[in-house]
Amino acid sequence: MQLEARARAAISQALQELGMVCPEPLPVERTRPEFGDISSRVAFVLARELGGSPQEVASKIAGALAGHPELAEAAAVGGFVNLRFAPHALHRLLKEILQAGEEYGRRDLGRGRSLQVEFVSSNPTGPLTVGHGRQAALGDVLANLFQALGWQVTREYYLNDEGRQIDLLAQSLWARYRQALGAETPLPEGGYQGDYLIPIGEELAEKWGDRYPSWDAGAKEAFRREAVGRMLRLIQEDLEAFGVSFDVWTREGDLHRRGLVRETFEALRERGAVYEREGAFWMRSKEHGLARDPVLIRSDGTPTYLMVDIAYHVDKFRRGFARVIDVQGADHAEEQQQVKLALRILGYPDDFLHYCVHQFVTLKGRAGVEKMSTRAGRFIRLGDLISELGRDVVRYFMVRRKPESHLTFDYELAKKTSMENPVYYVQYAHTRIASIFREAGESARRDALGVTEADLSFLTDPEELALIKELDRFPDVILQASEFSPHLLCEYLEGVAGLFHPYYSRVRILGQGEATLARLALLSGIQLVLRRGLSLLGVSAPEEM
RNA sequence: GCGCCCGUAGCUCAGGGGACAGAGCGCUGGCCUCCGGAGCCAGAGGUCGCAGGUUCAAAUCCUGCCGGGCGUACCA
Incomplete structure (x- = not known):
């Protein structure tokens, strides 16, 4: 990110010297190694305004950039202005990364505003399935990312207990x-057929005996409370195993009791x-x-x-969230349109509510079912997947x-x-890297981290410079990933590795x-970015494997 | 039928106006006295679903078509 910023600074200075207007924003992007580090199509923009060919304009700019202390090369090729930074400029980037330490990548774009991420919100009618797993991972990682960007994040689970x-x-x-109890009572039509209710039924038979012979109001109340409580516990167990924890659980029943539904209507x-x-x-939606x-x-x-x-979202607004993100499956697309419309009619700002919509998960390569349905009892439990593969892998x-x-979860891989x-x-x-530092000893680790000790000018290898440039991208990657793109x-991270x-x-x-100390400094930076990145994903960064 | 999403290498997928289209797996061929070989290097492999259009420039934007997913409930 610093690379782009430095390139912009250099180009805008050159434009000033040439008496040209600096376009806003100044277009700058990473480019392939043959062309250098940064490429700008600024000449295309200026040529349109000033006349002349892009290549002519680019040549002038490149000329004005010649001799810039941070640049090893400035060239005009096919209308593009291509820049290559001098090694010492890159060394400075690494130094700054190491100085930032654990803060590297954090920003304050949120300026402390409060943001709610609502996710999973699975109905307490059964255990979590692999489909919920995508949602749980997605929501949790998004929450992490927004936290890193300076938002005050609340993780919320909406519990549909009515x-x-x-x-x-x-x-x-x-x-x-x-x-x-030995009766031949059939499941209700459209009821929940999964095996997971059987042991609970047995347990209740033992506990309650024949207290509820018929499906009357008393039974309804007792079994509803018992069922929701049990299912909630199952869900919470799976979430815990997955490393996801919520700050707030909102129950549908609460919204009713507070009269909010009526009021919103x-x-x-x-x-x-x-x-x-x-x-x-x-609701008049067609019009x-x-x-x-x-x-x-x-x-x-x-x-x-x-x-x-709709009432729930009114509640969210009143609770003071500046922004709300709902993570939901693609099957809720129409619902989302309707909620957004209702909020617009009620006068709430358009940028308040954002939906992160995800497609479904297909599990490939594992014995089980293809098309899942909680109601029909056809599903693979998220908890099973986690115990088979581990939290890190599943997340x-x-x-x-x-x-x-659409996500094809490759079980074999x-x-x-x-x-x-x-x-x-x-x-x-x-x-x-951890292993190398163990080998190097604690003093070397400290020296590498105390970057003042390391003479980074020993980092001259193209691969070393490429690594520094890649580490420099991390803050920008966090921002991009937060735009509902944690992938x-x-x-x-795979690129860095x-x-x-x-x-x-x-x-x-x-x-x-002396090169050792410089290389250890580089490794320290790599390790820092890997650790920070994995932690945003909720995945461990082990010292030993 | 209508609405939303997706069609990119054999497979799973990135890239979503710019310069010859990328990765991993798989495939072919090399490399283990050395800080962890749980690896490394090289190579083959693509009409970016099809057809038009906009643009100096299209995998990327627009239109139509084809194929797949989801939705189209007084379910949640």
Whole structure:
């Protein structure tokens, strides 16, 4: 990132000397090694305004850049202005990275504003599945990234502990309970067929005996509470195993009790956004370009999920969040449009709510089911996957693809402990460096970290310079990854490791006189970035493997 | 039918106006006296789904078509 900043400074100074206007923003980007470090298409922009060919303009700029102390080369090629930095300029970058230490990559773009990330929010009708795993990893990593960018982040889980699905769950559990007592009670139609309710039913049969022979109000209440409590515990166990913890759990029931759902509905009605038909209340969405008008209040007077969701977002706004990110599956796309529309009608700012939408996960190479469904009892538990592969691997694989792409989870690859597995490839780079520092001894480590001791001018190898340039990208990668693209962080870390491993195997670090200290400083920087990056992913950076 | 997302190397996927299109796996051929070989090096492999259009410049933007996923509930 500093590289871009320095390039901009140099070019804008050159433009000033030439009496040219500096375009805002000044276009600058990393380029392939043949062209140098940084390339700018500024001449294309200026040529359009000033006349003349881009190449002519570029030549003038390159001429004015000649002799710049930080640059080894400035050239005009095909209208581009290409810059190559002098090694000493790169050495300074490394020094700054090491001085920043654990703070490297942190920024204050959020300026302490509060941000809520709501994710998982799985209904407590069963254990978490691999699909929820993607969401859990995605939400947690996004939260980490925004924290690093200076936001005050709240991780929130919305617990849907009311409604028909919960009733169905309760009744399914009651049926299992009756079955445990020897009755032939069938599961309710559309009920939850998974095996996971069987042992709970047996346990309740033992505890309660024949206390609930029929599905009456008393049974409903008892089994609902029991079912939600049990399922919640299952979910929390899996989340804990996955290393995800939430700051706030919001229950649907709370929103009702506080009258917020009713109030929000009335507000929508006052604004003319609601009409009544066939005994139900509908939202006027079609006239705003959406595909259909959804029901807000059913003809039996109960609010739909959408209605409650709208109220929930009003609540989020009132709680003072400057920004809210909801991580949701692609199957909620229409719902999202409706909530956004409702918030717009109610007068809330458009940039308040952001949806991070992700596609589904297919698990490849493991015995199990293809098409999952909690209700039908066809699913693979996230907890099983974690105990088979480890938290690090599952988390890493879950965020390695961009959210809007379908994720094929390659179980065979995930199971490998060789460097073919990208997680280990990255972790192993970290471990190798740790090993070198163990070998070098504590004093060398301190000297390398106390960069004043190391004479970085010994770092002249192109691979060494390339590594420094790559480390310099880290802050920018965090920003890009935060734009709902955490996969870019994985790609980046694999790139850093991919530069380090070959370098390590070719260049000897220890016992090289003064060069050793400089190389240890470089390794220290690499290790720092790997550790920080992995930590943002919630993946461990082991000293030994 | 309509709406949203996705079609890039054999496979899994990056890149989403700029300079000859990238990575990992797989494949072919090399390299283990040396800081962790849980590796390293080299190579082969692509009409960026198809057809138009915008632009000095398109894998990238626009339109149409084809193929796949999801949605299109008074479920959540």
